[in-house]
Amino acid sequence: MDGSLPASALAGVGRAPFGVYVHVPFCATRCGYCDFNTYTAGELGTSASPQSWMEGLRAELALGARVTGGPAAGTVFVGGGTPSLLGADGLAEVLAAVRDTFGLAPGAEVSTESNPESTSPAFFDGILDAGYTRVSLGMQSAAAHVLRTLDRTHTPGRAVAAALEARAAGFAHVNLDLIYGTPGETDADLDASLAAVLEAGVDHVSAYALIVEDGTAMARKVRRGELPMPDDDVLASRYERLDAGLVAAGLDWYEVSNWSRPGAECRHNVGYWDGGDWWGAGPGAHSHVGGVRWWNVKHPARYAEVLARGESPAAARELLEPAEVHTERVMLTARLRSGLDPAELAPAELAVARERVADGLLVETAGRLVLTPRGRLLADAVVRDVLVAGD
Template identity: 70%
Template structure:
């Protein structure tokens, strides 16, 4: 690993791993670090206005973003292969919708100013339902966004209260309807399951709400109690029980069964879509081992086997970009072994499965035992998780990497 001051995008002679760049889809992730309030379970790199004070603002962040994208484009131009068209853009956070429609349009303009978007580029933004309205959706659709991902988490008020979510239970459905009315064909709703105090009826109500919203994509994640969060402190003090693994598995199976019956197919362990066109192409780029530039405070990038990550605090980020370079805090060139490990970890989670040819001899030797226990099946030349295997995906990965 280099020192923080080193350059993560260099010439071919300086970074031989970058010879692999350009062989597949290229995406750009933009991190918006602002939130109105901090949710109790969240450990993302986000900041409320009170936490930032006057050290940074959306305006200074946007100027920093423009500078970083410009610097990155100049560095990419030095590589021996042409910079590919951008297949996907994903604006996440944080709460991108706090920027408003004009702010998000400016973000996409900043990307277009430095990179060429493919004609069929997928352009996604995350949004908090409470900071959206019909005019917001109309503005970002006109700006070129093609997909919206809305944080819903639950339809039960008492579950939202445990999570410190501020939106009212019905608002995500209303926001999804507004997004569809504005011309968005692809709308996602996020669910979280396993919150202390959650009941089967709450899970059913959440899925009912998703189906009523008419969306074509659903993400469902088990609650993880992250160190340093308010939720972790409450669990440590005994105010709330820690999520139970058996309960989490039952919740997942309940959600999967309901969505499958309604016509949703899983394509990644935590993601369901109605038809191939509804799948999130940007996230598929991550899972398929693609290349992406991560811009914004704390964002991570992966290009041609080289990974780097930006400084986290927005004020430091802006200062570093103002100095004329990339705001990288550090970087590493992945070894062959590390790239193999990541390939297995990510590909095995996909419904398309893991090519057997991607396994080393030890991994191929472990396949019969995994199949014998009903955790996966061999379909053609790929290893594909069974329904039971999806619940134990991490364990399958460990066996394949022995």
């Protein structure tokens, strides 16, 4: 498999926003709730290493630039896993590989995720010098007992300290991730987390309801009765509490699970939600270009081996049919503050959307259909109702 794409997919490259995602599959430990494609050193053994991964990554980025014609990346997002385990030099090497292949558009947004425990003032200085413009730190909670339930390794307070270090280094854009609804979390715990986020002075917050994914250590604990399942009513209450506190502090929602100060939205993620193109490089990474979607082999050893042979690491791909493109567009744009364009809805879908306006779940403003605060709590149901009407 050489990774080539049909002419129909390549015809529009460069018209839509184009991003590059890099997946770093390494973690120091595995969090109990995580089902991402990540591996600890013990799980990998000698089968793969950061060095073999980096060699594969360079080869895949070169392949991607050849296949697409090398559109300059308007955004780059290094995720994982724990990218900060690579250190500032390793992340600089990653960004250099993107520059050498796709190139960066003027004013490109370059983000990396980081675990607070594997960062330092010198780390932030190093990645800023390398060209990173945005840092996303996994905080999850300010409560020690909540972090223990999640199997997080950082100490309470370290995430805030890391955010302050990033800002002191000169990063204008710093995000903190929160998880709410962990078994044992109280309203007071959530309030403490919110206060800590505001103390850090970040310009972006992502907050996600805890989901117990099959196959995780947390799912096994729930099955054995050691932990209760998150309660939907509690999750809704926590979301409302977070939203009110963030809005009062000047961070407004722009996607159901994301809040920012004006101009601090994550442009890379907006590209996903708004139908952009991106090349996802790394084990298990997903890509989308011109209505073609594909995903890579998952294991780092297999990934490096395939690329060393000069082949594409793609495991499979699909050409999205118009109906699938429509479904995904409704699902994603409905979650954005910019909302749904009524002109993109079939008559039956629009009729149901207007019913949801009457129900108080959507509001029609500036010619768009936007979720209300209550509608955000029921976003999946709103989308399902609209799409079912069009079937």
